[in-house]
Amino acid sequence: MKERRLNVFLVRAFLFFYYAGWSLVFSFIPVHLRELGLSMREIGSLSALSAFIGALIQTPIGNLSDKVQKRKPFIISGLLINSFIYLLIFPRISAYKDFLFVYILSGLCTYTILTISSVLIVDLSLLGEIGRDYASSRMWGSIGFLVSILLSGILPILTYGRIMFITIGIIFLVSVFLVIPIKEPERKIGILVSGIKGFKNLISNKQLLNFLFFYFLYYTTLTSASTYVNLLVKSLGGSNRMVSFSYAMSSGIEIPFMFIMGSLSDRIGRRPLLVLASLALPLRMFLYSIASSPLHIVAIQSMHSITFAVMVVVPIAYINDIVHPEERGTAQGMFNMITGFASAFAPFFAGYIADVVGISRMYLSLMLLAVVSSILLIFYIEESKVLQKDRNDSLLMFLKVLSVPLYRRGK
DSSP: OHHHHHHHHHHHHHHHHHHHHHHHHHHHHHHHHHHTTOOHHHHHHHHHHHHHHHHHHHHHHHHHHHHHTOSHHHHHHHHHHHHHIIIIIGGGOOSHHHHHHHHHHHHHHHHHHHHHHHHHHHHTOOTTOHHHHHHHHHHHHHHHHHHHHHHHHHOGGGGSHHHHHHHHHHHHHHHHHHHTTOOOOSSOOOSOOOOHHHHHHHHTOHHHHHHHHHHHHHHHHHHHHHHTHHHHHHHTTOOHHHHHHHHHHHHHHHHHHHHHHHHHHHHHOSHHHHHHHHHHHHHHHHHHHHOOSHHHHHHHGGGHHHHTHHHHHHHHHHHHHHSOGGGHHHHHHHHHHHHHHHHHHHHHHHHHHHHHHOHHHHHHHHHHHHHHHHHHHHHHOOOOSOOOTTSOHHHHHHHHHHHSOGGGTTO
C-alpha cells in the first residue's frame, strides 16, 4: 500500500511537471518561430511532421515496451533527449531547414513519452479501475499546464528567448528524476498490442470506422484551432501575457469538466454528449473568426468545457463499448493512431489556409469542416451505451431523440 501511494504521487508529480513544460512548448514555441520569420505554413508543417512521425511509431514503441517489460527507460530517454533539444539546440538555430530534423526527433520523443506514460498508468492500476485511475492521474497534467500558463502570464520573461528554453529544459529534467523512483509492477497490462487477427476484426466493424472518421474530422478541426490561438491573439494585438490567459482559460475549465462529462456519459449515454460537442464546435470556430479583441479569445476559450472535455473522455468510453474486450488494445491503438494523424494534418492544413486567406478567415474554413463532422455524427453515428431504465419518461424521450442517428429515424 505504501509503495502504491508513492507510485501514485510520483506519477502525478511527473505529469504535473511534464505538462507544465509542454504548455510552454505548445503555447510559445510557435510564437518564437513566427518572430524568427517563419511563415504560418512553415510552422504548421513542422508541427505536422512532428505529429506524423509520432503517430507512425506509437504502436511499435508500445509493443516494444511490452516485449522488454519495461516502461521507464522509454519515458526517461524521451525526456532526456527533449531536454537536450530545448537547452542546447533550439536556441542556436533559426532556419526552417534546421528545424526539420529537430521536430522529427522531438516528435519521436514526445509521442513516446505520451504513449508509454499512459501505459505505465494502466500498469499501476489496481482492481481493473483503469478509467478512474487514469482520469485522476491525468488531471494533474492539466493542473500543471494551467499553473505553468498562469505563471507565464504573471512572469512574461519565462516566454522569451533563452529563458524560455532553459525553463523547458529544466522542467523536463525534473520530470526525469520523478520517473526514476517509480516502482514498475512485474505484471504488465498491455493496451497497445495490436494483433493481426484483432485488427482484421476491427476494420470490418462499421460502427467503429464511422466513429473514427468522425473523430478524425472533429479532432483535426479542434487541433487546428487550438494550434493557432496564440498567433490569433498576437494578430489582434495581444501580448504573450494574453496568450497565457487564453490557454489558461481552456486548460482551467477542462479540469472539472473531464470528470463531469465522463460521469454524465455513464448515466445518459455517449451520443448525446457527442452531439452537444459536435454542435458547439462550429459555433466556436465562427466566434474565433469574428473576434476583434484578445479578450474575446479568452472568453471563447471557455467553450473548451464542451468541445474538448467531451472528446478527451467520451471517445475512449465509446470505443470500449463497441468492441470485444479482447480487442480493446487493438482498438485503442487505432484510436491513438487517428489522433496522431489528425494532429499531424491539422497544423499543416490550417497553416496553409491562414497563409492564403488570413488567420481570421482560416477559422471560417474550420467552421465548415466542423459542420461536416457534425453532419456525419448526427446522421450516421450510433449510440454505444444502453440507457438506464430508471430515468424519468420525459428525459428518456429527449435522450432517445439524441441517441438515434437520423438515418434510422422512423424505422
